[in-house]
Amino acid sequence: MTPYLSTSDSIWHTAFSSSPIGMALTDMQTGLYVEANEVYCSWLGRTKEEVIGKSTLDLGIYSNVNDRDSILSKLKTDGIVLNLEVPLLTKHGSTVTILLSGRIVENGKYLLSAGQNISALKEKEYxxxxxxxxxxxxxxxxxxxxxxxxxxxxxxxxxxxxxxxxxxxxxxxxxxxxxxxxxxxxxxxxxxxxxxxxxxxxxxxxxxxxxxxxxxxxxxxxxxxxxxxxxxxxxxxxxxxxxxxxxxxxxxxxxxxxxxxxxxxxxxxxxxxxxxxxxxxxxxxxxSEKMATLGQLVAGVAHEINNPLAAIAAFSDQIYNRMGNFGNRLFQIKECFSKYSEKEINEIISWVIELFTIKPKTYVFAESRKAKKTLELEFIELGIDPAYDLADRIVDLGVSDFILENKNLLSHFKFSPLLELVLSELNTLRSVESIRLAVERTSKIVYSLKSYGRFDRHEAKSEINLVDTIETVLTLYQNKMKSGIECVRLYNANPNISGYPDELIQIWTNLIYNALQAMSFKGTLTIQIDESENEVVVRVKDNGPGIPINIQKRIFEPFYTTKEKGEGTGLGLGIVKQSVEERHRGRIQFQSEPGRTEFSVYLPKF
Known part of the structure; x- marks a missing residue:
């Protein structure tokens, strides 16, 4: 890593260089690249040596110069840009589309850029x-x-x-x-x-x-x-x-x-x-209606899956590299323990066991600075080096409170690398926890997409958890909702009913996506579930402009649509009504006025 950076955090260095996400560091004063990882250079079709020390103008990477000016303007105003689709030119003149984010770091000295190549994704959208x-x-x-x-x-x-x-x-x-x-x-x-x-x-x-x-x-x-x-x-x-x-x-x-x-x-x-x-x-x-909606979901679901996959790749590489050095760490531990009495060794092991079981704490910025300073002073007073780096790592791992509560044991780590070895193992545990969370997230998305993708009108009725079918659809639309939609879940009941799961997912898909479109993906979406002795009612509400009175009588007609040509078949609400009333023997109603639209689906339990 370049000497321009002040941090000595080896984990951050490894993540930067081996990340599957393209990353680069640019000097804000000169506009020259001071660091770029291999993924970033591969976008441009250039070697690392061809990029470092050059500016974007020197390399001519922007197919549209206005993109560069727009990015710089937003960085000067906000200090950050997020998820911009930017076409870049490679060394050989071809174009790649990058989903780019950037942040000003080191007190305005550098621009840290990160992104993903979504050229293949754009082709799928086409x-x-x-x-x-x-x-x-x-x-x-x-x-x-x-x-x-x-x-x-x-x-x-x-x-x-x-x-x-x-x-x-x-x-x-x-x-x-x-x-x-x-x-x-x-x-x-x-x-x-x-x-x-x-x-x-x-x-x-x-x-x-x-x-x-x-x-x-x-x-x-x-x-x-x-x-x-x-x-x-x-x-x-x-x-x-x-x-x-x-x-x-x-x-x-x-x-x-x-x-x-x-x-x-x-x-x-x-x-x-x-x-x-x-x-x-x-x-x-x-x-047609289901496939059209599925096509709209492809881009968002791909983004949702790529993020946890990138985290899994980075953390697994880090764990792999660390486990390859396990033998040397055993020798280091053996040498460290040779300096302690049996009583001290037992105290240290008990302390480590407890350390690895506590839940990590997340600090706000002010708390983080205070904790780092307190730990650094403790280490300096005890002569434990490197004081700042150890304090920084302990706070990042979320265990500073525990360390300070047991500071009477810190003297055991004086003139010994044992504390650094313990923190390295704890960091590996955090990486494993991050991988587990990323796997759970990816599995949930894949399950939701699989549930949505299958459709069999000849299937028999089965017992279905209604909340599960709704959550499947909300999971698939999470990417479209997270930037401007507040989703309110009022699950006053969690019922099981007898029905057709594929068709229920299709019903919620049409009602939820229509609500999102009506609000132009900015507003409040409310999903409410209530039940009585014999039936369940699901209400889908939005605070959009409402359905014009002159078309309210026609919204359930097959092939009737108010969307532009090519944006919808007009089958959506017709399919919903037929499935609710004819297949599930229920009923559907709606009320709409400016600022509020509510669709109510009544379904029998048996």
Whole structure:
């Protein structure tokens, strides 16, 4: 490490040079680099020797000179910059995007810069945007295939047989207008001459997924008899099974057996292709809202995972290097103990055992300075060196109170490196504790992402802890909330209910993210849970501008959205309503006015 730095803390030196995060130190007066680690130099495609002693202007690393001026201006004003995305030029002219932070240190003498290369992450964000665009295209494709198909296509409720929609070709085939068909059944219209068991057909479709090549005869509005070949499949729309039927008129070729067989063969192939295309498009539409939200989460979750991983890497390297020198430390301990009596050795060991069990204390700046000064004076008085460094390390380890309370034992460490050996081992324990916390944090994020990412509409109901499903979503949105959102949890109950966990996570995702967007990610988000004997209510509240009165009646309509094109499919609240009311047999209500919007989801416990 460079002699310009005043600290002699070896741990800090090791962390700087071996950190997986790029770090550099710049002289604020001259603008010249005085130190940079290997990661920082690798961003620029340069060696350490090419960087040290040069300025950013000498190296020409800013693709936009205004970025440098903006950073310097903020540093002079605030003394710190945090998480700025800055494009930098490498030695070979390529561009890397760095998430950069900086702080003025040493009383304004140096700028300490640190950052991460997020070029790959930016590429993922671009791919997520492309995916969203493709999903929008898939929706439009589905509409086009349905409306413009020359074959007669109908969508009907698989449970009640009521028509949901038909295309123009279907109207021409049966002779009824679209208005005469929608909301009625084929039995109401007396269309089918051929009798078939609709329930048996539905059972076969649910088991196999599709059927094709079935011949039937129909009666048009005028009484004319027409012969058709049909293809059928079950789609999941509006939270329930929907029967998709495609009819091809084969009346003319029915008179010629050979022509009929040929037509059926060729048109069956066409039906298979159309059904396959429609099924794929439908699957994409069902997942579009979830995938669009998942794409928005990628960047934030990556940042949340990278931070604990960086800490784990740094601390594990430190522990690895220290454990390699364990044998030498045993010799040092042996030599130290040879200078003490057995009684003194037992006193020291008991003291160390207690030292390693106390909870470390975190000090504010003023307390830290006072504790360091008190310890330093004690060490100077006892002739224990190096007094300042030992005091600094003890305060950083959070054990200064314990040391001072047992200062009668400090005389044992005079003219002996034993105290420094004990502190080094205690620092290793702190590193292990930091790694454990980082692992817990990463595991929680990965579990939440895994829970969010899976989605199976055919799963059976199971017993679910409602708080767990909400916390899964809040964990994924933590990165988006931490800079401007206050999240208030009013969990007046912690109930288990019978439901579909994937769909509940989707419900909370839509309601919470809509609230965050409404507040422009600045405000108070309140999640409240209450329960009665038979049901649970979850309330999601925000203090945003509210929902305009003129659109409140339409917010649950499928494909209705007030967002810009490409930012949403309009499926979100429609999916929420269908899942709550049809899948979970509950109900959803909302109240909105300027400064307050609240969605209430009522769910039965059983």
């Amino acid at each position: 791919l997520a945007a492309v995916l969203q665009s493709e999903l929008v295209i898939s929706k439009e494709l589905f509409e086009s295939v349905f409306r413009l198909n020359p074959a007669a296509v109908s969508l009907s409720n698989a449970e009640t047989a009521v028509y949901d929609d038909v295309n123009e070709a279907y109207c021409r085939l049966v002779g009824f207008s679209r208005e005469e068909i929608i909301g009625r059944t084929s039995y109401d219209l007396n269309i089918w001459i051929t009798k078939f068991d609709r329930e048996r057909l539905k059972s076969e479709l649910l088991k196999k997924g599709w059927s094709t090549g079935m011949e039937a005869s129909i009666r048009t509005k005028s009484g004319e008899i027409r012969h058709v070949v049909s293809g059928n499949t079950i789609l999941q729309t509006k939270g329930r099974p929907t029967l998709l039927a495609i009819l091809i008129d084969v009346t003319e070729s029915k008179q010629n057996k050979e022509a009929l067989e040929y037509a059926v063969k060729e048109r069956t192939k066409e039906l298979n292709r159309i059904l396959e295309d429609l099924q794929k498009t439908q699957d994409q539409l069902i997942l």
